[in-house]
Amino acid sequence: MKEKQVTKFFLACSTLVTCITLGINLTFRHAAHAVIAESGEVSPTATADFIASIGETARQIGQERNLYASVMIAQAVLESNSGQSALSQQPYYNFFGIKGAYNGNSVTMQTWEDDGSGYTYEVDQDFRSYNSLSDSLNDYANLLSWDLYADTWKSNTTSYQDATAALTGRYATDTAYADKLNALIEQYGLTTYDDPVVVEEENQTNSEQTTDPNHVWNKYRGSYTSKDILAEDEAWIAYIS
Numbered sequence: 001m002k003e004k005q006v007t008k009f010f011l012a013c014s015t016l017v018t019c020i021t022l023g024i025n026l027t028f029r030h031a032a033h034a035v036i037a038e039s040g041e042v043s044p045t046a047t048a049d050f051i052a053s054i055g056e057t058a059r060q061i062g063q064e065r066n067l068y069a070s071v072m073i074a075q076a077v078l079e080s081n082s083g084q085s086a087l088s089q090q091p092y093y094n095f096f097g098i099k100g101a102y103n104g105n106s107v108t109m110q111t112w113e114d115d116g117s118g119y120t121y122e123v124d125q126d127f128r129s130y131n132s133l134s135d136s137l138n139d140y141a142n143l144l145s146w147d148l149y150a151d152t153w154k155s156n157t158t159s160y161q162d163a164t165a166a167l168t169g170r171y172a173t174d175t176a177y178a179d180k181l182n183a184l185i186e187q188y189g190l191t192t193y194d195d196p197v198v199v200e201e202e203n204q205t206n207s208e209q210t211t212d213p214n215h216v217w218n219k220y221r222g223s224y225t226s227k228d229i230l231a232e233d234e235a236w237i238a239y240i241s
Contacts (some may be wrong), residue, residue, distance in 0.1 A: 070190035
């Protein structure tokens with residue numbers, strides 16, 4: 001009799017634990033979908049406008065810091081929901097979901113993490129707070145300059161796809177992070193921002209000359225200068241000759 005009661009007790013406990021576990025899993029998954037729905041869908045036009053607003057700054061930083069501007073922009077789009085997330089808005093300007101504090105400034109918000117197997121859970125995190133978009137972009141570049149992210153640098157990769165693969169599991173816990181970034185890069189043609197800006201010297205110098213008629217070509221300096229500076233250079237050359 002006692003053995004039967006003990007057996008029934010353990011069966012009941014096992015059933016209860018199973019139900020609780022299933023309930024927790026369903027709760028997390030449902031909540032995750034709810035958060036995605038609340039973030040709202042952003043139209044391709046709005047995303048394109050956001051990209052245009054940060055593209056050239058990202059291009060410049062990418063050139064200076066040995067990074068793929070295409071990856072930088074794609075991360076900003078993904079992490080900030082094309083600049084629509086609360087974290088990316090004034091006064092936080094955090095477009096990359098970078099945690100911690102920036103010059104002592106931070107804000108606490110709820111976020112979703114991935115345990116590495118696709119299972120998500122909600123946590124409170126401190127995120128860096130910036131004074132401007134430029135601060136956010138440059139701090140992102142500073143972060144990726146760490147050796148931890150060396151596999152994302154242009155000099156250590158053959159394409160942006162190597163960089164996005166290296167970010168998965170390091171920068172973000174999302175197991176599909178690289179796929180999401182690659183899709184954005186391809187959809188919006190972001191690799192164009194990986195190319196340096198080429199300014200034709202002739203057009204630039206002609207523009208300078210047209211802007212100020214007092215500027216003339218100074219062969220000693222290889223650029224346009226004022227007539228006074230040219231005269232000084234000519235006098236100096238005559239003096240030392």
